Amino acid sequence: MDISVIVPLYNEEESLPELYAWIERVMKAHNYSFEVIFVNDGSTDTSWEVIQRLSKESENVKGIKFRRNYGKSPALYCGFKEAKGKVVITMDADLQDSPDEIPELYKMVTEDGYDLVSGYKQKRYDPLSKTIPTKLFNATARKISGIKNLHDFNCGLKAYRSEVVKNIEVYGEMHRYIPYLAKNAGFDKIGEKVVHHQARKYGTSKFGLNRFFNGYLDLITLWFLSNFGKKPMHVFGFLGTIMFLIGFISAFILGADKLWCLAHGIQQRLVTDSPYFYISLTMMMIGTQLFLTGFVGDLISRSSSARNDYQIEEEIRCEN
Template sequence: MKIISIVVPVYNEQENIIHFYREICNVMKTTNYDFQLFFVNDGSSDASAELIRELEEKDTHVKGLFLARNFGHQVALTCGLDHANGDAVITMDGDMQHPPELIPLLLEKWEAGYEVVQTIRETTEGVSWLKKMTSSCYYKVLNNMANIHIQEGGSDFRLMDQVVVRSFRRYKEQARFIRGMIGAMGYKQTQIEFVAPKRFAGTSKFSPRKMLHFALDGITAYSNLPLRLSLYGGLLSGLISFLLVLHVLFIKIFTYDAVPGWATIAASILFLGGIQLTVLGIIGEYIGRIFAEVKQRPLYLLEREPENEIEK
């Protein structure tokens, strides 16, 4: 019998774990597959780790992976993918916003020959109009800048054939934007649209700061356009500065209004200073990411290795 590995990153989700586990068990009973359920505890400070250990002891389907600290959602997903050895691997969140009842449809598409089945979130129940607008604008900006197309509404709820998972493990970059990585890998892919329900319990752990970092990872990982725009901005500011110099010379030579020129000087200094700081900030962002990559530190550390470690 083929085995399906389900990878679920967990960060302070004690109110959701048991309900999610029961729903997964109920759904998988309706399929013709055995399954493994990998809970990746991402340094939770609540009772999540204890609940996962209890489920491990009661049900051999449950496998716990316990990160040494909070490494972030994308790294937690990576950890699960590194250890999942099923014939196909499904990644999803454990707050019920990725509906388990869609799993049979994912499996059906996989059986039809697709190696990646990506879910596309049409909307989320109860989400604010501001978040919808900023998300839509972000994907438009990203797709205009990146050299690959990233589907608007794409989520980390997807099925991947083990062939794709093994290829994914070869990607070692520190800044993880898995949606873009999977989309850029190729293979035979298809999509399923769904409406994300509200969380079963608790609140989202994806703070505005984390969302901003995630957005920057997506842009800097797949586009050097910000650096190119910095060059264009520098050339434009140089042209404007040259025109200002001509203006100052004209005032000095042909008029008697040279003394009050402090306003022109102040404006040009402020303009050039702003351009320079912006360009330095963009360059610094890329240099910071280069610095993180060249250190070649491990993406994550586990509190303890699983008993049956999988060869990668």
């Protein structure tokens, strides 16, 4: 099969027939073999009934229905598991992503050699309250991930080689950082294509401003896991050791100063009367806690079933 199109959705009953008809028209015009996987993320409208009807009308339609609303990342995860195409396309169900982009995205993966191609909505039909935070968010994501050529990490329209979606795990709200997940898994041929962004035709957006705050927290989590997930002692142990040494040296200087004053008959207040003594003590305790945190984290990491989970692209074996 050439292409699997995965469409996560929540309460999009009006747009689904039009979206599928558009996808089908594009696929037939280019003679692609395809499947469309609609993942119904706990919709409360008649979206599932629409998907059932479409599946009866076309053998290319598949559907997954969640019992409740879990979020976009779980929807993509289940869609990725079911995808059979050698190229996987993801797009939103609100008709803001154009299926006319599919042929070029497919070509960039199959002919140009990209592992992942992300859409870039250069001209957006969104209010400033959404576009300005999006620009700040993407600038931060580029800096932390090191993927300098992407301008829109969260664009729903993306294309992947099948191997990519089968070797990454999308969880929580990590759908925003699929390019970063792919890079960490060893798929570093990541490209971008300017795509047409259309104004929403039906309904309203399902995402609020809280996604930007949550997005930054997820980015920090992903950065830490990608850099120190298998070696937490390297960060917590290092920080703990530095803080403990600073606190210990400070306490030692206070004690030495007190002994020197006593030896020379100089009146000096009690060490415990100095605020620096308590600051030093606090730093030593925090340093010890950080060190123990790194030690426990290292023990957990070493006992994890994924401790030796490495991405192997190919092997050469000798035949006996």
